[in-house]
């Protein structure tokens with residue numbers, strides 16, 4: 001990747017809830033940071049070869065600081081552990097400019113934000129913006145318990161605190177998230193946004209569908225996906241490079257292409273961010289990402305090569 005990176009310094013670090021580190025990053029030279037849109041994330045270059053994406057959760061209008069929250073996940077591929085161990089106060093680190101794959105809809109008349117666990121982070125930035133716009137919205141924060149959850153103090157003091165509703169698994173039934181109530185009577189023009197563990201998101205999205213939400217009013221950002229790379233081998237033809245490569249069982253298309261010198265830009269390597277999108281000229285992809293919509297997947301004319309495979313024996317890509 002040859003994008004311009006930003007040098008930032010960890011100005012403040014705070015452990016909140018259980019295993020969540022909240023980091024305030026400031027520009028290393030004291031200059032204002034680029035403005036970002038609510039829902040954006042940055043790539044953090046945690047260590048050589050270790051790049052991870054984290055949503056920004058500060059007020060997008062505050063260009064002095066980017067805030068993000070990182071849950072230490074023992075099941076992760078090492079990124080969150082490294083962030084917890086290495087990003088101490090005063091440490092300089094490189095990040096990408098903010099990128100937004102999870103924007104607020106410009107025409108929403110009402111917004112329902114639902115964050116599960118650490119998935120609350122992009123919702124906080126969205127809430128700041130919606131509040132500043134004077135928009136109608138509510139923010140639902142679900143977690144296993146109050147004591148495990150980060151950002152509660154900030155949300156309690158936020159200018160939009162009256163629109164924040166918390167729901168914890170170990171508290172009374174009366175405070176549990178009632179999807180029929182939250183999504184019921186959805187006025188046309190209501191958009192919903194969700195981020196969190198995939199089980200939580202699937203449940204919330206299904207709840208919205210059952211209440212008649214149109215697909216383009218359902219906005220989602222997965223932050224952790226298990227990549228399933230099982231399946232038989234197949235052939236990939238890189239049409240513009242005039243190269244053919246065999247993708248072995250358990251190997252990604254990305255790795256097979258790298259083996260013949262074809263480099264594809266990547267970021268998450270989990271089918272989440274869309275960076276590695278390639279056009280399909282022939283053949284049928286076996287989509288395993290969570291980035292493309294169902295309609296886009298059905299069209300079979302694009303593929304995310306970090307995680308998806310082929311149903312046909314051969315795929316021809318426009319690369």
Ligand code: FES
Pocket residue numbers: 265266267268269270271272273274275276277289291304305306307
């Ligand atoms: S690199 Fe993120 S979807 Fe492939």
